[in-house]
Amino acid sequence: MSTTLFTDIASLVTNDVTLDKGLLGELNNAAFIEESGQIIWVGSSASAPSADSKVSLEGKSVIPGFVDSHAHLVFAGDRSLEFEARMSGRAYSVGGIMTTVRATREATDEELDQNIATQVVEMYRGGITTFETKGGYGLDVEHELRSLKLAVAHTEDVTFLGGHVVPEEYKGRADSYVDLVKGEMLEACAPYARWVDVFCDDGAFDYEQSKAILQAGIAAGLLPRIHANQLSQGRGVELAVELGCASADHCTHLSAKDIELLAGSNTVATLLPGAEFSTRSEYPDARRLVRAGVTVALATDCNPGSSYTSSMAFCIAVAVRDMHFTPEQALWSATLGGAKALQREDVGSIAIGKSADFVVLDAPSFRHIPYRPGVDLVVETFISGTSIYRSNK
Numbered sequence: 247m248s249t250t251l252f253t254d255i256a257s258l259v260t261n262d263v264t265l266d267k268g269l270l271g272e273l274n275n276a277a278f279i280e281e282s283g284q285i286i287w288v289g290s291s292a293s294a295p296s297a298d299s300k301v302s303l304e305g306k307s308v309i310p311g312f313v314d315s316h317a318h319l320v321f322a323g324d325r326s327l328e329f330e331a332r333m334s335g336r337a338y339s340v341g342g343i344m345t346t347v348r349a350t351r352e353a354t355d356e357e358l359d360q361n362i363a364t365q366v367v368e369m370y371r372g373g374i375t376t377f378e379t380k381g382g383y384g385l386d387v388e389h390e391l392r393s394l395k396l397a398v399a400h401t402e403d404v405t406f407l408g409g410h411v412v413p414e415e416y417k418g419r420a421d422s423y424v425d426l427v428k429g430e431m432l433e434a435c436a437p438y439a440r441w442v443d444v445f446c447d448d449g450a451f452d453y454e455q456s457k458a459i460l461q462a463g464i465a466a467g468l469l470p471r472i473h474a475n476q477l478s479q480g481r482g483v484e485l486a487v488e489l490g491c492a493s494a495d496h497c498t499h500l501s502a503k504d505i506e507l508l509a510g511s512n513t514v515a516t517l518l519p520g521a522e523f524s525t526r527s528e529y530p531d532a533r534r535l536v537r538a539g540v541t542v543a544l545a546t547d548c549n550p551g552s553s554y555t556s557s558m559a560f561c562i563a564v565a566v567r568d569m570h571f572t573p574e575q576a577l578w579s580a581t582l583g584g585a586k587a588l589q590r591e592d593v594g595s596i597a598i599g600k601s602a603d604f605v606v607l608d609a610p611s612f613r614h615i616p617y618r619p620g621v622d623l624v625v626e627t628f629i630s631g632t633s634i635y636r637s638n639k
């Protein structure tokens with residue numbers, strides 16, 4: 247097996263706390279060696295052993311690939327007019343999801359697959375190397391199944407989200423729809439999913455309905471996660487902790503009790519700044535969570551209605567500016583925090599034995615990500631030691 251030494255790195259974020267270099271395990275004038283897609287050595291450029299080949303990164307910086315633990319990539323259609331109306335004063339409501347459901351049902355398999363592929367390329371260009379994605383825009387057995395079959399070709403972290411909203415044909419019969427989701431729909435979709443999710447919020451599913459869906463998913467062998475407390479201070483977080491969900495996503499409206507519950511659990515709080523940005527909503531304050539000891543992840547929530555961004559760098563900038571993350575905490579949450587939200591041990595850090603998923607930045611350190619919002623700093627993205635995107639600069 248051949249080894250490659252990446253060296254002359256001005257700032258290397260390892261996320262390895264055993265290095266005793268803070269939360270990010272940041273090394274300066276650093277190097278690492280990759281073999282067969284894994285990291286086998288990390289240290290200073292000066293002390294790097296020789297390898298079969300050597301790549302000088304000439305003072306650029308390196309971070310672990312971003313782990314986007316929350317995205318909705320299986321959809322068709324465009325909701326830019328809805329965004330425009332919202333920015334002109336109209337409030338966000340979950341009803342807009344049906345617009346995407348109609349477009350998704352009408353799209354061909356090829357159109358849906360091409361749309362996923364386009365967004366995946368965008369993610370790679372922005373430094374995301376691991377991502378989760380969901381169904382949730384089919385809302386019947388045929389189209390949820392199709393969504394997940396398409397998704398598994400792109401990622402191993404596929405989520406069954408039949409419980410996204412009650413579709414219009416079930417208006418006034420939410421419990422019948424819940425029966426369909428936890429019955430026939432789950433049975434069809436479970437072979438293609440790792441996760442089960444539900445939107446537990448005003449206008450979506452209540453605590454009891456959400457619990458029934460998640461419990462059915464768990465019984466079918468899926469791991470639970472949840473959309474919780476985006477629109478109101480409901481019981482989503484409480485349910486997440488009760489069922490041992492890997493993560494509670496959104497967490498926009500949290501009571502002191504919710505934070506206490508999260509802090510005493512293994513449930514990650516995943517914040518989605520793109521959603522608050524794109525719906526002009528109040529941002530949650532990450533300091534409350536971090537201070538309490540809650541594990542916090544950052545993700546894009548990439549979807550056509552409420553957060554149409556595939557840029558983790560953008561999310562970090564907004565998280566730092568408006569959610570009061572420190573740049574260090576935001577970077578950690580977008581990498582190792584995301585890995586924890588997906589219960590992935592192999593990604594999220596640059597340490598011995600981890601997958602060689604990393605991003606080369608045209609910047610002296612990761613701090614330039616929030617410091618230079620909107621500026622594309624990614625020079626090259628690697629997955630398992632293989633370059634999957636390289637910019638022209």
Ligand SMILES: [Zn+2]
Binds near residue numbers: 316318473547
């Ligand atoms: Zn979502």
